[in-house]
Amino acid sequence: METLGNLAFGLGVALTWQHLIYCFVGCFLGTLVGVLPGIGPVATVAMLLPFTFGLGPAPALIMLAGIYYGAQYGGSTTAILVNIPGESSSVITTLDGHQMARRGRAGPALGIAAIGSFIAGCIATLVVAFFAPPLAELALKFGPAEYFSLMVFGLIAAVVLARGSVIKAIAMVCFGILLGLVGTDVNSGTIRFGFGQPELTDGIGFVALAMAFFGITDVVANLEHKDKSDVYGERLGRVLPSWEDMRVSFWSIMRGTALGSILGILPGGGALLASFAAYMFEKKIAKPPRTFGEGDIRGVAAPESANNAGAQTSFIPMLTLGIPSNPTMALMIGALMIQGIAPGPQVMTERPELFWGLVASMWVGNLMLLVLNLPLIGLWVKLLAVPYRLLYPAIFVFCCIGVFTVDAKIFDIYMLAGLSAVAYVLFKLDCEPAPLILGFILGPMMEEQMRRAMMINFGDVTIFLSRPISAAFLIAAAVMMLLIALPALRAKREVAMQE
Amino acid sequence: MRIRSPKDFWAGLFFIAVALGFIGLSRQYGTGNMHRMGPGLFPTLVSVLLASLGLIISARAFVVDGPPVPRFHARPIIVSLAAIALFGMALAQFGLIAAVAALVLAGAVASRESRPLETLGLVIALIAFSALVFVWLLGLPIRLWPDA
Numbered sequence: 001m002e003t004l005g006n007l008a009f010g011l012g013v014a015l016t017w018q019h020l021i022y023c024f025v026g027c028f029l030g031t032l033v034g035v036l037p038g039i040g041p042v043a044t045v046a047m048l049l050p051f052t053f054g055l056g057p058a059p060a061l062i063m064l065a066g067i068y069y070g071a072q073y074g075g076s077t078t079a080i081l082v083n084i085p086g087e088s089s090s091v092i093t094t095l096d097g098h099q100m101a102r103r104g105r106a107g108p109a110l111g112i113a114a115i116g117s118f119i120a121g122c123i124a125t126l127v128v129a130f131f132a133p134p135l136a137e138l139a140l141k142f143g144p145a146e147y148f149s150l151m152v153f154g155l156i157a158a159v160v161l162a163r164g165s166v167i168k169a170i171a172m173v174c175f176g177i178l179l180g181l182v183g184t185d186v187n188s189g190t191i192r193f194g195f196g197q198p199e200l201t202d203g204i205g206f207v208a209l210a211m212a213f214f215g216i217t218d219v220v221a222n223l224e225h226k227d228k229s230d231v232y233g234e235r236l237g238r239v240l241p242s243w244e245d246m247r248v249s250f251w252s253i254m255r256g257t258a259l260g261s262i263l264g265i266l267p268g269g270g271a272l273l274a275s276f277a278a279y280m281f282e283k284k285i286a287k288p289p290r291t292f293g294e295g296d297i298r299g300v301a302a303p304e305s306a307n308n309a310g311a312q313t314s315f316i317p318m319l320t321l322g323i324p325s326n327p328t329m330a331l332m333i334g335a336l337m338i339q340g341i342a343p344g345p346q347v348m349t350e351r352p353e354l355f356w357g358l359v360a361s362m363w364v365g366n367l368m369l370l371v372l373n374l375p376l377i378g379l380w381v382k383l384l385a386v387p388y389r390l391l392y393p394a395i396f397v398f399c400c401i402g403v404f405t406v407d408a409k410i411f412d413i414y415m416l417a418g419l420s421a422v423a424y425v426l427f428k429l430d431c432e433p434a435p436l437i438l439g440f441i442l443g444p445m446m447e448e449q450m451r452r453a454m455m456i457n458f459g460d461v462t463i464f465l466s467r468p469i470s471a472a473f474l475i476a477a478a479v480m481m482l483l484i485a486l487p488a489l490r491a492k493r494e495v496a497m498q499e
Numbered sequence: 500m501r502i503r504s505p506k507d508f509w510a511g512l513f514f515i516a517v518a519l520g521f522i523g524l525s526r527q528y529g530t531g532n533m534h535r536m537g538p539g540l541f542p543t544l545v546s547v548l549l550a551s552l553g554l555i556i557s558a559r560a561f562v563v564d565g566p567p568v569p570r571f572h573a574r575p576i577i578v579s580l581a582a583i584a585l586f587g588m589a590l591a592q593f594g595l596i597a598a599v600a601a602l603v604l605a606g607a608v609a610s611r612e613s614r615p616l617e618t619l620g621l622v623i624a625l626i627a628f629s630a631l632v633f634v635w636l637l638g639l640p641i642r643l644w645p646d647a
């Protein structure tokens with residue numbers, strides 16, 4: 001029952017006027033930017049990061065979380081109305097969601113997405129509240145060897161579960177780690193890879209990196225194609241789903257939530273994998289009439305619930321272990337560091353108001369999204385009609401100002417331009433940016449833990465295999481690599497990713 | 500020998516080049532030993548891994564078929580990068596208002612669909628928005644005008 005007490009304490013934090021306002025502003029801005037086509041949650045969070053700089057850690061994190069949910073929901077809205085998924089985890093929503101919109105049922109599709117997300121969010125919040133503390137307690141017992149192996153495991157899992165070539169993704173992780181090492185080495189005080197630039201002593205700006213790979217590159221890629229969109233918003237239909245719709249989709253929402261909560265904890269495409277798995281599952285077990293792909297409301301309810309549940313539970317590894325499971329969580333960790341907080345299991349005991357306030361605000365944020373989105377759907381539809389030629393200069397402006405405000409360094413803007421060039425080339429060569437971002441965040445931590453482990457154990461590398469927990473992580477990572485190398489499974493993975 | 504997967508081939512070469520660069524730079528930092536790892540050791544280890552991966556990726560490109568490298572459209576990327584750099588220079592010299600104007604005006608060239616009048620309107624709207632929200636509302640320390 002301690003958990004309930006903690007939740008009540010968290011609600012006390014989240015329900016102060018200030019925090020409610022920040023949560024609301026976060027959800028609103030997140031949805032607003034997320035609805036704009038071609039901007040995913042990572043770019044949204046990165047762009048809106050400067051809005052939180054002036055705040056304390058708790059309100060900043062609450063607002064960022066709101067931005068994240070808002071962006072997720074905004075992505076679903078574009079998926080349904082324009083057939084453009086704002087982010088990978090709403091790809092699957094386009095299948096039935098956009099078909100519903102074409103049949104004049106855009107309203108119920110958006111409605112069920114909001115309601116499903118809300119139900120999923122409520123349940124997933126409880127999952128976080130119950131599972132995070134024991135995990136953090138376990139993590140406090142970890143030594144440097146365990147931490148190092150856990151990070152290896154996390155990175156490998158993220159790579160295996162994500163899209164695209166595994167070996168290229170691991171190479172991207174390595175590249176990310178190397179970029180993360182630029183700057184002053186904390187142990188020796190040596191400035192590494194600084195090229196004599198005083199601005200590089202603090203390392204490469206994280207926001208600049210995220211913007212380059214997820215903001216600027218996306219814009220440039222979009223500019224290479226003609227501006228085309230087909231909005232199906234003229235006939236929204238009634239927004240509230242009918243009782244019949246609710247009855248049909250209730251269990252889909254529940255199953256989606258369960259799948260999403262479990263898969264979200266895994267590193268990697270938490271929300272992405274969750275939405276795919278939930279859709280496939282519904283398709284398999286659905287009783288006739290099976291109209292999946294032709295605008296079946298269950299095909300919207302299940303993946304939307306799953307990706308929201310997954311988005312929520314992906315906070316678990318971030319909050320308890322300090323390990324990001326996806327690029328958005330990497331941004332959250334970056335934001336925490338900017339606030340001067342080292343993420344990890346100690347956050348829960350040392351800053352309980354931060355942890356429980358955030359957990360409670362997850363629930364509050366979900367409620368706000370529901371209240372905000374049902375009446376505002378009309379406004380979002382109008383926003384979708386903004387042509388890209390007006391949108392992208394605004395994205396440039398927000399990216400540039402955002403990058404500058406982190407440290408008030410002009411150098412970071414040039415860095416943004418340089419990194420964007422690299423990001424563009426890698427994009428053309430089909431190298432996924434997400435692993436690079438994870439490597440960038442985890443690289444310095446990995447080095448630090450490895451050094452400590454080596455220091456304690458007199459340079460004995462076998463320590464990683466002789467400590468049981470550490471060995472278990474490494475073996476699990478190796479097994480995943482082997483599995484993905486098996487031709488049969490690889491074929492299956494490709495089919496699943498393509499559908 | 501024929502390159503059957505150009506994307507992978509070039510990606511592999513890119514990774515190898517990056518890795519070699521980092522290995523070269525790491526040499527000056529002192530590797531120490533496994534017990535007391537010097538600042539150069541970990542980057543070297545990661546670079547060696549990256550180089551090996553790059554080698555595998557490139558080598559595989561001779562065996563497995565893959566898509567060709569898509570066309571690089573020069574205009575959007577070069578104009579965008581230039582516009583961002585211009586923003587930096589203008590911000591340092593003349594403050595935010597000039598910088599936003601420079602970024603939007605230059606950036607508009609990146610798309611063939613931009614229209615002059617619209618772009619002007621956009622410049623004014625974005626200047627007003629950034630000044631209002633970032634400088635006045637959020638109080639971020641950004642200079643609006645050039646120093647007198």
